[in-house]
Amino acid sequence: MNTQTAAATTLASHKVEQLSFERILQGLSTAVIAIDATGLVIYANATAEASFEGWIIGLDLKDLLPGFTLLNVVQSGPTSMVLSSKSNESYEVTLAPLGDGHFVVDLRSSSKQLEAPIQTELDDLTGLAKRNMLMSHLTAAVSRGSDAASFAVHCIDLDRFKTVNDTLGHSIGDLLLKKVADRLNSACRKGDVVARLGGDEFVVLQHDVQDVAAAEKLAARIVDLVGRTYVLNGHTINIGASVGVAISEESSQPRDLLRNADLALYEAKRFGRGRYRSFESSMGALLQERRDMEVDLRRALALKQFELSYQPFLDLNDDTVIGFEALLRWNHPLKGNVPPLQFIPLAEENGLIVKIGEWVLRKACLEAATWPGEMVVAVNVSPLQFKADNLLETITSALARSGLPAHRLEVEITEGALLDDTDNVLITLTALRELGVKISMDDFGTGYSSLAYLQKFPFNKIKIDRSFVAGDNADSEAILKAVANLGISLGMSITAEGVETAEQLKRIRDERCTHVQGYFTGRPMRPEVIPAFLNQTLLATL
Numbered sequence: 001m002n003t004q005t006a007a008a009t010t011l012a013s014h015k016v017e018q019l020s021f022e023r024i025l026q027g028l029s030t031a032v033i034a035i036d037a038t039g040l041v042i043y044a045n046a047t048a049e050a051s052f053e054g055w056i057i058g059l060d061l062k063d064l065l066p067g068f069t070l071l072n073v074v075q076s077g078p079t080s081m082v083l084s085s086k087s088n089e090s091y092e093v094t095l096a097p098l099g100d101g102h103f104v105v106d107l108r109s110s111s112k113q114l115e116a117p118i119q120t121e122l123d124d125l126t127g128l129a130k131r132n133m134l135m136s137h138l139t140a141a142v143s144r145g146s147d148a149a150s151f152a153v154h155c156i157d158l159d160r161f162k163t164v165n166d167t168l169g170h171s172i173g174d175l176l177l178k179k180v181a182d183r184l185n186s187a188c189r190k191g192d193v194v195a196r197l198g199g200d201e202f203v204v205l206q207h208d209v210q211d212v213a214a215a216e217k218l219a220a221r222i223v224d225l226v227g228r229t230y231v232l233n234g235h236t237i238n239i240g241a242s243v244g245v246a247i248s249e250e251s252s253q254p255r256d257l258l259r260n261a262d263l264a265l266y267e268a269k270r271f272g273r274g275r276y277r278s279f280e281s282s283m284g285a286l287l288q289e290r291r292d293m294e295v296d297l298r299r300a301l302a303l304k305q306f307e308l309s310y311q312p313f314l315d316l317n318d319d320t321v322i323g324f325e326a327l328l329r330w331n332h333p334l335k336g337n338v339p340p341l342q343f344i345p346l347a348e349e350n351g352l353i354v355k356i357g358e359w360v361l362r363k364a365c366l367e368a369a370t371w372p373g374e375m376v377v378a379v380n381v382s383p384l385q386f387k388a389d390n391l392l393e394t395i396t397s398a399l400a401r402s403g404l405p406a407h408r409l410e411v412e413i414t415e416g417a418l419l420d421d422t423d424n425v426l427i428t429l430t431a432l433r434e435l436g437v438k439i440s441m442d443d444f445g446t447g448y449s450s451l452a453y454l455q456k457f458p459f460n461k462i463k464i465d466r467s468f469v470a471g472d473n474a475d476s477e478a479i480l481k482a483v484a485n486l487g488i489s490l491g492m493s494i495t496a497e498g499v500e501t502a503e504q505l506k507r508i509r510d511e512r513c514t515h516v517q518g519y520f521t522g523r524p525m526r527p528e529v530i531p532a533f534l535n536q537t538l539l540a541t542l
């Protein structure tokens with residue numbers, strides 16, 4: 001080997017080390033996905049995420065590509081199939097087994113969109129770069145490495161854009177996005193990349209950034225410019241921009257930078273609108289935990305990590321068990337049993353609660369259908385499920401499939417469901433009642449204008465929050481008494497929740513509560529022990 005080739009070889013291997021495989025995969029214009037033996041996506045490069053417009057890790061590939069199947073796949077070599085995505089994009093899908101049950105999947109758009117040259121990857125509406133193009137620039141900037149000056153990624157989110165879109169219509173919304181694009185372009189220098197990732201989400205890649213101050217200067221300029229008044233078709237419009245900034249470091253990867261900028265954006269928004277924040281590593285830890293949990297939560301349904309526990313409630317007339325409340329349990333493979341209060345708020349924030357809630361309804365009806373006699377099942381329904389407008393359909397089909405009669409299902413709602421869009425919620429509630437489903441107002445007393453809600457809808461049952469049962473001060477005593485009296489006069493049943501002692505049980509009896517639910521009369525239990533539990537309580541009452 002002559003010295004020249006030797007030098008070239010050393011240089012080449014050095015380059016390969018610098019370019020980790022992750023970076024190479026991320027830079028590819030072909031969509032590359034890895035799936036596990038059940039078809040769940042465990043890795044996706046940026047092109048793959050762009051093809052499906054978002055986060056796909058944890059999702060089932062057959063949900064993304066209906067018709068996809070692992071059946072008939074030859075384990076020894078690659079297999080190809082042509083499939084259409086939900087948006088009717090046609091792909092040639094090639095699967096190559098990795099030998100350990102996993103597969104690498106590459107997707108080539110049959111309509112050649114994925115491999116289109118970079119220049120055409122512009123957003124039709126604004127003429128800004130789209131995700132693919134941004135990722136290519138970002139990957140290029142990262143691979144220029146530490147000898148080049150650093151760069152910054154700005155994630156930008158418009159405040160109140162949705163309101164404008166909803167109230168003034170899409171054509172004004174589109175005009176506004178174009179104006180925002182113009183202002184972003186004018187805030188940046190030549191060579192910076194301004195991209196729109198969809199909706200009102202923008203990203204700026206700022207080159208030649210000497211220090212944090214230089215990046216924050218641009219962020220401040222963006223907040224200022226985008227936040228100035230717009231006049232469109234005679235409408236005066238005020239929106240704002242929130243910006244999260246991340247500056248490249250030695251070993252930054254495109255995805256890390258975007259994520260860090262996004263975390264900073266999240267922080268910026270937490271402190272009010274029209275602000276910018278730079279990423280700090282301390283922000284990462286907590287939020288990262290949330291994100292990890294979110295990723296895990298997305299896969300939890302598919303991986304069958306949810307279960308229901310059932311807590312009995314008793315009729316105080318004759319002290320018999322008349323039903324059970326279904327309580328969701330998440331068996332996380334590493335964290336163990338995650339309590340619902342830790343993941344339900346998150347599932348509500350990202351909308352997953354709709355799918356999860358659907359599962360809960362189906363499962364609870366199926367299990368309850370095996371219970372004896374007129375035993376009732378109570379299911380918690382999140383306010384978001386009411387907004388998803390397929391709730392009635394979900395419940396009807398859960399009842400039909402399980403064969404559970406409607407009068408054996410109780411739906412528990414909190415005041416949150418009635419806070420906004422009350423009219424539509426009331427329509428759904430009325431339809432449910434007409435089906436024969438019972439409706440309970442849950443956690444009564446913890447919300448806002450509780451009494452007003454009771455007049456708006458004839459609930460079958462009010463569940464008094466356990467804080468009023470546990471609290472031994474004069475106020476909680478008075479509230480307990482007042483609610484019980486109110487319920488009686490409105491003809492509603494009253495369940496006292498969280499009764500833990502004989503003394504509390506006596507007290508709620510004295511206040512004429514009609515039902516009880518709490519550790520004292522029965523803890524949440526696995527469905528398989530319900531028959532034995534019922535036999536035993538039946539014996540006790542004989």
Ligand code: C2E
Pocket residue numbers: 311326327328339340341344357360380381382442443466497498499500517518519520524
């Ligand atoms: P919740 O609807 O008020 O459910 C009652 C909660 O109180 C349950 O907690 C139950 O285990 C607990 N509890 C019952 N008796 C006692 C007692 O005597 N003492 C004490 N200290 N606690 C008692 P869990 O299972 O942790 O559920 C917490 C909350 O999570 C529920 O409050 C409900 O708001 C929500 N949740 C649970 N399952 C679901 C679900 O399937 N969908 C929705 N949307 N929310 C759910």
Ligand code: CA
Pocket residue numbers: 325380412442
């Ligand atoms: Ca409840």
Ligand code: CA
Pocket residue numbers: 442443463465497
């Ligand atoms: Ca409750």
